[in-house]
Amino acid sequence: MKKILLSAMALATIGAINISAANMQTGCGLGTQVIKNPNSAVMYALQATTNGTSGNQTFGITFGSLGCKKVKFVMNDRAQEFVASNMDALAKDISKGEGESLTTLAELLKVQDKSAFFAALQSNYNSIYANSQVEMADVLDGVSSTI
Amino acid sequence: MKLIFLFVLLSLSSNALDYIQKSHDLKLSNKHYWKLLLHMKNGKSEIDDKRFFLAKDGNINAKLEMDATLNALLHENVFDDNATACRFPARTSWLVKELKIKHLPHVRCSKYQETLTKLDPTSATIVFPSAHINSPASMFGHTFLRINSSYHSKLLSYAINYAANVDESKTNGFLFAIHGLTGGYRGVYSMLPYYEKLKEYRDSEQRDIWEYDLNLTQIEVIRMFQHIWELNGIYSDYYFFTENCSYNLLWLLEIARKGVDLRSYFTYHVSPLETIHAMKDEVLLIKEHYRDSKRSILLKYEEVIDDRYITYVKKILSKNLNSEKVLYDKHIPIQQKRYLFEAAIDLLEYYYMQAKITKKEYLSLFHQLTTARAKLGRGDSLSNVRPESPLNAHRQARVTLGFNSENSKSKLLIGIRPVYHDLYDNAKGLLRGTQIEFLNTLLRIDNKSINIEKFTLLSISSISQISEFIKPFSWRTHFQWDRNYINNQLNFNIDIGVGTSWGNEFGYTYLLGDVYGYIEENVVGAFGVSAGFIIDKSRYFKTNVELQKRWYTNGFEQSLINVAQSYSMTSNTQLKFEYLYRKSDFQESVNNSYRIIFNYYF
Numbered sequence: 191m192k193k194i195l196l197s198a199m200a201l202a203t204i205g206a207i208n209i210s211a212a213n214m215q216t217g218c219g220l221g222t223q224v225i226k227n228p229n230s231a232v233m234y235a236l237q238a239t240t241n242g243t244s245g246n247q248t249f250g251i252t253f254g255s256l257g258c259k260k261v262k263f264v265m266n267d268r269a270q271e272f273v274a275s276n277m278d279a280l281a282k283d284i285s286k287g288e289g290e291s292l293t294t295l296a297e298l299l300k301v302q303d304k305s306a307f308f309a310a311l312q313s314n315y316n317s318i319y320a321n322s323q324v325e326m327a328d329v330l331d332g333v334s335s336t337i
Numbered sequence: 338m339k340l341i342f343l344f345v346l347l348s349l350s351s352n353a354l355d356y357i358q359k360s361h362d363l364k365l366s367n368k369h370y371w372k373l374l375l376h377m378k379n380g381k382s383e384i385d386d387k388r389f390f391l392a393k394d395g396n397i398n399a400k401l402e403m404d405a406t407l408n409a410l411l412h413e414n415v416f417d418d419n420a421t422a423c424r425f426p427a428r429t430s431w432l433v434k435e436l437k438i439k440h441l442p443h444v445r446c447s448k449y450q451e452t453l454t455k456l457d458p459t460s461a462t463i464v465f466p467s468a469h470i471n472s473p474a475s476m477f478g479h480t481f482l483r484i485n486s487s488y489h490s491k492l493l494s495y496a497i498n499y500a501a502n503v504d505e506s507k508t509n510g511f512l513f514a515i516h517g518l519t520g521g522y523r524g525v526y527s528m529l530p531y532y533e534k535l536k537e538y539r540d541s542e543q544r545d546i547w548e549y550d551l552n553l554t555q556i557e558v559i560r561m562f563q564h565i566w567e568l569n570g571i572y573s574d575y576y577f578f579t580e581n582c583s584y585n586l587l588w589l590l591e592i593a594r595k596g597v598d599l600r601s602y603f604t605y606h607v608s609p610l611e612t613i614h615a616m617k618d619e620v621l622l623i624k625e626h627y628r629d630s631k632r633s634i635l636l637k638y639e640e641v642i643d644d645r646y647i648t649y650v651k652k653i654l655s656k657n658l659n660s661e662k663v664l665y666d667k668h669i670p671i672q673q674k675r676y677l678f679e680a681a682i683d684l685l686e687y688y689y690m691q692a693k694i695t696k697k698e699y700l701s702l703f704h705q706l707t708t709a710r711a712k713l714g715r716g717d718s719l720s721n722v723r724p725e726s727p728l729n730a731h732r733q734a735r736v737t738l739g740f741n742s743e744n745s746k747s748k749l750l751i752g753i754r755p756v757y758h759d760l761y762d763n764a765k766g767l768l769r770g771t772q773i774e775f776l777n778t779l780l781r782i783d784n785k786s787i788n789i790e791k792f793t794l795l796s797i798s799s800i801s802q803i804s805e806f807i808k809p810f811s812w813r814t815h816f817q818w819d820r821n822y823i824n825n826q827l828n829f830n831i832d833i834g835v836g837t838s839w840g841n842e843f844g845y846t847y848l849l850g851d852v853y854g855y856i857e858e859n860v861v862g863a864f865g866v867s868a869g870f871i872i873d874k875s876r877y878f879k880t881n882v883e884l885q886k887r888w889y890t891n892g893f894e895q896s897l898i899n900v901a902q903s904y905s906m907t908s909n910t911q912l913k914f915e916y917l918y919r920k921s922d923f924q925e926s927v928n929n930s931y932r933i934i935f936n937y938y939f
Binding site: 220221223246268272275276277279281282284285286287288290291293294297298309312313316317319321322323 | 420488489490492493530532533536540541675678679686689690696699700701703704706707708710714715716718774
């Protein structure tokens with residue numbers, strides 16, 4: 191079974207960020223979850239004991255925005271990295287007005303009044319996640335405008 | 338100038354020799370901590386990658402390896418991250434301290450520093466993803482380490498994971514098992530943000546996550562990280578049963594804190610949950626936390642969404658119901674609407690990760706549903722009720738003592754089973770309906786003869802209940818010698834069964850169709866239909882009933898009934914009453930057996 195790890199983490203090597211890789215964009219938008227290949231039930235049943243993965247065992251930690259489209263407002267790297275890899279979880283939390291990913295974002299942005307922040311983002315959901323093609327930069331720009 | 342250079346060079350060399358001599362005088366390479374750093378067991382390192390060693394036979398000679406390390410540290414010829422001091426910070430720190438080394442060549446470990454800064458270690462947690470349905474092997478679970486930072490949010494912590502490097506496109510189930518058992522794969526450590534591991538285990542594999550905070554101090558965690566850095570890219574042969582994911586974390590904890598001894602708890606196999614028991618016994622655990630898997634969350638939504646509206650969720654996803662219609666329906670209470678949309682979003686993600694819908698469909702529905710939910714305000718969160726802790730489950734090995742009374746003849750029963758759990762054992766702390774057993778042996782003793790009552794090489798069951806959102810199938814298989822054949826003699830047979838199951842808080846029922854292959858003088862096949870139910874609401878009492886009808890290829894028919902009532906006085910003890918009924922048209926008489934069994938788990 192091939193686990194298609196579309197997260198930007200798998201693309202990082204220690205230190206260097208290879209911006210020329212054209213498919214980098216897939217790590218910055220929605221729908222980049224790990225997809226299970228359903229074709230191998232036996233593999234699936236056995237796989238749990240080794241926790242094998244598709245070979246992208248990296249020790250690397252990314253620094254920076256992983257080759258995603260640039261944000262307009264000044265934004266710390268950690269926040270960009272987090273949003274890029276948690277687009278769906280964040281969208282869900284913002285739409286609910288609460289959640290762990292949202293709380294994490296608030297911490298990264300050093301937000302003081304969290305409940306006002308959550309409420310404001312929820313009512314402005316449509317300007318932050320304006321369509322299904324949004325990427326990290328759009329989301330963070332939207333969040334910045336809302337605060 | 339040349340003279341000064343020569344002098345400095347000479348003094349450095351003599352410095353190195355001094356320290357090496359000092360290490361010999363102190364018998365430093367004999368010290369337990371040095372051997373831990375080299376992963377030495379019985380004089381040989383468990384690390385198979387030659388790049389971990391600086392001396393040619395460093396993996397079998399701790400003294401040579403120390404000499405080589407000291408030499409390399411004092412005679413660096415590169416001064417960046419490839420310098421010995423940068424590649425081996427744990428060894429360097431320890432040697433500097435033990436030998437009171439005054440000066441080392443100046444090196445710039447920029448990647449190491451950057452990583453250490455980003456990780457910002459403050460404390461550590463052991464993370465245990467538990468079993469996922471339809472994969473009983475996953476009952477053994479998995480463990481990885483999480484290095485907590487000064488952020489409140491644990492999502493920003495980094496996870497250290499040891500796993501086998503498997504190219505799944507190049508293998509199949511059979512090869513996978515063989516390689517995994519015989520060290521055919523290489524295990525490596527990886528470092529990923531915790532949110533990535535949650536996406537993998539909690540969301541994609543739908544495993545509930547248990548976290549155990551460790552009482553390691555910040556210094557101990559940093560010491561552990563220094564050694565983790567030494568293992569960057571270094572492989573060891575991976576063995577399913579012994580040198581596996583959970584075992585290799587034990588080295589890290591023993592290196593973090595002197596005196597901690599975890600590996601000696603294990604002899605023939607290492608299992609993730611058992612390593613957590615060992616950590617508990619070594620007084621390392623502080624607090625337990627729990628995270629629902631995506632599946633558990635969906636089951637919680639099933640409970641809070643009203644029966645009147647529950648079908649709307651799937652109808653919205655299959656576009657048989659307009660989400661706008663639900664959103665603006667004045668008759669649906671607002672909290673129910675919130676739950677409906679939240680469940681729909683979670684179920685949508687679930688379908689996507691199971692590859693049941695395309696990315697395009699996913700993106701479109703995801704946008705539609707989140708937009709709708711955002712219009713409904715904040716609302717109530719799901720309850721954070723958690724299931725029974727896996728630490729309260731029975732231990733993995735079991736011994737059995739009992740009496741069997743069959744047609745007025747009594748026999749003593751003695752049994753042993755190394756691993757792990759069957760459907761009659763108390764399942765608290767474990768996944769309902771899941772069974773996995775290796776080498777389950779039951780002997781009967783009567784009139785001074787010992788016979789095998791039952792011997793199971795392997796049995797696996799996954800009886801998974803279907804519900805509104807999740808509809809798994811149930812299955813079971815076994816390879817065993819038992820006395821269920823029509824002649825009541827011991828026979829080897831293989832079974833494969835599939836079916837379905839339903840359940841609620843009180844228990845579950847199941848319906849299975851099985852195919853059996855009996856090895857007698859000839860091979861005899863059979864088709865069976867089983868219906869059963871299990872009542873397990875109580876933490877102490879469990880009732881098992883199974884009725885089966887079999888039709889054999891040699892023309893005979895058979896009815897089998899198994900009934901059991903058990904009481905678990907403690908997590909690791911159980912008293913069980915069993916009744917077994919066997920009737921076939923092969924023999925005139927009916928077989929009735931009554932048993933009283935005592936099980937002890939350890």
